[in-house]
Amino acid sequence: MPAIDPGRLGAMLRKEVKQIVRDPSTILIALVLPLILIFLFGYAVSLDTARTRVGIALEDSSAPAMGLAQAYQRSRWFDVTMARSVAPLKPLLVSDAIRAIIVIPADFGRQQARGGGAPIQIITDGSLPQTASFVGAYAEGVRASWAGDEASLGNVRSGAAIDLAPRYWFNPELKSRYFLVPGAIAIVMTMVGTLLTALVVAREWERGTMEAIMATPVSMIEFLASKLIPYFVLALGSMTLCTLIAVFVFGVPFRGSPFALLLIATAFLLPALGQGLLISAATKNQFVASQIALLSAFLPSFLLSGFLFEISSMPRPIQAITWIVPARYLIPSLQTVFVVGDLWGLFLQDIAAMLCFGALFFSLTYRMTRKRID
Numbered sequence: 001m002p003a004i005d006p007g008r009l010g011a012m013l014r015k016e017v018k019q020i021v022r023d024p025s026t027i028l029i030a031l032v033l034p035l036i037l038i039f040l041f042g043y044a045v046s047l048d049t050a051r052t053r054v055g056i057a058l059e060d061s062s063a064p065a066m067g068l069a070q071a072y073q074r075s076r077w078f079d080v081t082m083a084r085s086v087a088p089l090k091p092l093l094v095s096d097a098i099r100a101i102i103v104i105p106a107d108f109g110r111q112q113a114r115g116g117g118a119p120i121q122i123i124t125d126g127s128l129p130q131t132a133s134f135v136g137a138y139a140e141g142v143r144a145s146w147a148g149d150e151a152s153l154g155n156v157r158s159g160a161a162i163d164l165a166p167r168y169w170f171n172p173e174l175k176s177r178y179f180l181v182p183g184a185i186a187i188v189m190t191m192v193g194t195l196l197t198a199l200v201v202a203r204e205w206e207r208g209t210m211e212a213i214m215a216t217p218v219s220m221i222e223f224l225a226s227k228l229i230p231y232f233v234l235a236l237g238s239m240t241l242c243t244l245i246a247v248f249v250f251g252v253p254f255r256g257s258p259f260a261l262l263l264i265a266t267a268f269l270l271p272a273l274g275q276g277l278l279i280s281a282a283t284k285n286q287f288v289a290s291q292i293a294l295l296s297a298f299l300p301s302f303l304l305s306g307f308l309f310e311i312s313s314m315p316r317p318i319q320a321i322t323w324i325v326p327a328r329y330l331i332p333s334l335q336t337v338f339v340v341g342d343l344w345g346l347f348l349q350d351i352a353a354m355l356c357f358g359a360l361f362f363s364l365t366y367r368m369t370r371k372r373i374d
Contacts, residue, residue: 008218012226020230029196034188034238041184042250052135053098055081055089062109071146077138093125100124100135170339181246182338183307186331188242190301192235193269197276198293200227205284220369228273239265256337260347264333267351271326274361281368301327329353
């Protein structure tokens with residue numbers, strides 16, 4: 001491998017920085033789009049159930065039934081529509097005016113007085129399975145909380161021998177923002193690292209400047225380093241900006257150390273930048289390079305990394321594919337450093353995997369960028 005001349009490398013870096021500053025699309029992708037993404041996932045995208053519209057079919061007039069109905073009305077999770085039967089609520093569920101019907105049956109009070117744990121019925125719209133699951137869980141949670149309060153006051157005999165009190169580590173309120181926003185930072189790093197670098201070598205070929213660079217004493221390792229370093233700094237800057245917004249605007253906890261975050265981000269940017277440079281060197285066309293970058297980096301990071309969908313719930317062939325997605329190793333570490341803290345046993349495994357991907361991409365890129373014109 002030829003030695004790197006600091007003078008030539010410095011000149012190439014100055015050229016690349018000037019090119020970045022003069023290119024509005026680079027600023028758009030590196031600064032504006034990350035802000036849009038982080039605010040989108042922070043405000044617009046939420047998996048939490050809050051103030052969900054539900055109907056309560058109160059078929060019993062006993063005191064326990066009325067107390068449970070009032071518990072639902074007082075809950076901050078539900079916006080309640082009352083009725084005396086299920087019939088008037090069915091059209092509202094079909095028209096999406098409400099998301100569920102909670103039926104308090106006619107014998108609710110009698111069963112509650114016997115201490116047998118009076119059941120209720122929860123009817124939800126199965127066309128939205130995730131929402132239906134959330135609503136059902138929250139509705140059952142309100143009922144269980146009310147039943148516990150009634151038992152502690154001695155209003156009913158408790159038929160349960162064991163009192164279950166669930167506690168959730170690290171995210172007691174189960175706020176989806178706590179894992180969506182760190183995941184969005186990973187998507188931002190993928191976009192800046194891969195999409196921008198996928199254009200840099202192809203741009204030199206399209207503008208006809210690649211031939212001029214080949215005629216200079218600049219080695220290919222110096223050329224690649226001049227393309228890598230500015231976008232590495234740019235991606236770290238975007239990550240830092242998004243992290244500050246996540247912590248100070250969206251209130252996402254940051255329980256790890258800045259050093260761990262920097263190390264994880266650096267390890268991921270190596271395969272991200274290497275993949276972008278490989279695509280750019282192979283295609284020599286900006287449009288083709290951008291499309292390949294979207295298909296091979298952005299979409300897999302979004303869909304196959306565990307960001308939105310649990311990998312364990314995917315079909316086994318798809319699970320196997322996720323092992324070659326670098327973002328799969330970034331997102332668990334990124335979410336952990338935010339919500340849990342520094343778990344180096346997890347970090348070091350993921351960092352090692354990302355460094356292996358980076359070494360593979362850079363070796364392939366170096367082999368493809370020879371000083372010759374085919």
